[in-house]
Amino acid sequence: MALHxxxxxxxxxRRAQGxxxxxxxxSRATTGKSxxxxxxxxxxxPDGDNGCYISPKMLRSPLFRYLLWKHQLSxxxxxxxxQKYLDxxxxxxxxxxxxxKAVLLGMDGVYDQNGRLNPADTDFLIxxxxxxxSAKAYPNEFLAGVSINPQxxxxxxxVHRCADVGAALVxxxxxxxxxxxxxxxxxxxxxxxxxxxxxxxSHVGYEFSLIGxxxxxxxxxxxxxxLDEGAxxxxxxxxxxxxxxxxxxxxxxxxxxxxxxxFYSDISALTQPNRFRMLLHLRxxxxxxxxxxxxxxxxxxxxxxxxxxxxxxGTLRKIIRTKNRFDRQVEVCNGLRLRCRSLGGLILHSTxxxxx
Numbered sequence: 001m002a003l004h005x006x007x008x009x010x011x012x013x014r015r016a017q018g019x020x021x022x023x024x025x026x027s028r029a030t031t032g033k034s035x036x037x038x039x040x041x042x043x044x045x046p047d048g049d050n051g052c053y054i055s056p057k058m059l060r061s062p063l064f065r066y067l068l069w070k071h072q073l074s075x076x077x078x079x080x081x082x083q084k085y086l087d088x089x090x091x092x093x094x095x096x097x098x099x100x101k102a103v104l105l106g107m108d109g110v111y112d113q114n115g116r117l118n119p120a121d122t123d124f125l126i127x128x129x130x131x132x133x134s135a136k137a138y139p140n141e142f143l144a145g146v147s148i149n150p151q152x153x154x155x156x157x158x159v160h161r162c163a164d165v166g167a168a169l170v171x172x173x174x175x176x177x178x179x180x181x182x183x184x185x186x187x188x189x190x191x192x193x194x195x196x197x198x199x200x201x202s203h204v205g206y207e208f209s210l211i212g213x214x215x216x217x218x219x220x221x222x223x224x225x226x227l228d229e230g231a232x233x234x235x236x237x238x239x240x241x242x243x244x245x246x247x248x249x250x251x252x253x254x255x256x257x258x259x260x261x262x263f264y265s266d267i268s269a270l271t272q273p274n275r276f277r278m279l280l281h282l283r284x285x286x287x288x289x290x291x292x293x294x295x296x297x298x299x300x301x302x303x304x305x306x307x308x309x310x311x312x313x314g315t316l317r318k319i320i321r322t323k324n325r326f327d328r329q330v331e332v333c334n335g336l337r338l339r340c341r342s343l344g345g346l347i348l349h350s351t352x353x354x355x356x
Contacts, residue, residue: 033100036143037093037326038169038201038343039236039268039295040102042126042134043067043085045078051127053109058123067299086134089298092324093141099326101140102298103343105171105201106131106147110178115153121178121213128158132165143168143347145201150186151179159189163196168347169234170198174217175207182222187229194230199346201234201266202226204249205242205275218242220252227260232346234293235265240278247278257291267340268295271332276306282338289339293346294329302328311335 044052058064059075067073071088073081093102109122128146135144146162148155148170159170170193174181181202193200204220220239227233239253256263265288270279282288296302302325307316315335322328333340 033096033098034342034344035099035294035326035330036343037099037102037296037298038145038234038293039266040089040104040145040298042104042106042131043299044082044126044130045073045075047078047082050082050130050133051125052130053119053122053125055123070299086138090138090141092298093326096324096326098330099294101143103143103145103168104131104135105145107171107173108147108149108152108177110176111149111151111153115151115155117152123176128162128167132162132167135166145169145171147171147173148189149177149179150181150183150189151177155186155189156192159192159196159198163198167198168343169201171201173203173207174222175203175213175215178213178217180217180222182225184225186225190226190229190231193226194232197232197347199232199234199264199343200226201236204235204237204239204265207242220249220256223256223263227256227263230262232262233260233264234346235263236295237269237275237297238265238267238278238282238292240270240275242274244274244277247281250278250281254285254288257288264291264293264346266293266295267329267333267338268297269300271303271306271329272297272300273303273305276303279306279332279336279338280310283336286339290341292338292340293343294340296325296329298325301325302332304328304332307332307335 044050046052046054054064068075071085073084075081093099106128107124107126109125110118112118126147131146132144135142144167146167148158149172152158202223203218205218206215207218220235223233223235235253239249241248253265269275304316304319307319319328319331319335322331
């Protein structure tokens with residue numbers, strides 16, 4: 001089979017480049033469903049074939065209990081449960097007035113010093129093959145956000161493998177995956193990301209959903225190595241610290257935006273009670289807005305409390321009446337006059353290879 005280049009060139013993705021969540025013509029800009037949500041979690045129960053894993057401890061956690069209840073998933077029927085999670089996501093995404101596509105995010109495991117998977121410390125794993133398969137099954141709605149822990153011994157090879165079959169970005173969660181993004185041993189990994197033009201989406205701040213061993217690994221300052229090696233970096237949650245009280249990483253966010261033209265940050269989960277302080281801070285720094293990417297952190301809820309007392313009553317009523325999570329995220333940002341872009345602008349010119 002011949003290898004050939006595959007480019008993201010359809011009209012919708014072209015419109016996605018630099019689309020603001022807010023503008024004088026915001027309604028026209030987003031009515032065409034031109035936004036891409038760059039932060040949507042793919043959840044799955046292990047079914048024997050998908051390569052996924054969930055520890056008994058995670059199955060008992062509040063997050064998974066809520067997820068099973070919210071989507072009415074039966075852990076005794078993993079295949080049916082996994083398909084229902086996708087069906088629910090597809091239903092909400094297709095009903096959105098603003099969001100055209102979602103990047104499905106995988107979750108790699110924990111690896112030991114020899115680069116081998118450490119099952120004992122891995123609580124949750126969504127395999128890249130399952131992410132890629134799910135995205136391929138619904139190409140009009142999904143893009144593949146694979147997860148590659150740079151500590152794994154085949155990390156560079158996995159970057160190229162996933163790029164070859166159309167991955168859109170690489171997602172990591174250092175706190176839970178137990179690696180230091182600033183470790184110089186990962187230079188080759190970051191260079192491979194730069195070579196394949198795969199954005200590097202990294203969690204920032206405290207991690208509550210999964211079990212974080214070392215919360216300091218969520219410091220965005222540790223992402224400078226990846227930036228210095230030429231990788232496009234997306235810091236999740238607008239570099240929110242995630243502890244409500246104060247936003248210690250706000251100066252770091254502003255500094256990285258100023259120093260690195262290939263640094264971005266998504267707005268996922270910023271309506272959550274522990275992160276909306278950052279959402280409010282960002283309104284004061286319009287120079288950061290052009291580096292903010294649209295994201296929700298689905299399946300988490302999108303709250304409207306940040307808009308209380310800060311938007312007109314009619315706007316607040318519209319936000320509250322908007323039940324679709326993708327659209328509510330747009331409406332909250334519009335109401336608070338927070339601008340953001342779509343991921344489409346970053347992947348529009350990316351080139352990957354695929355086998356046909």
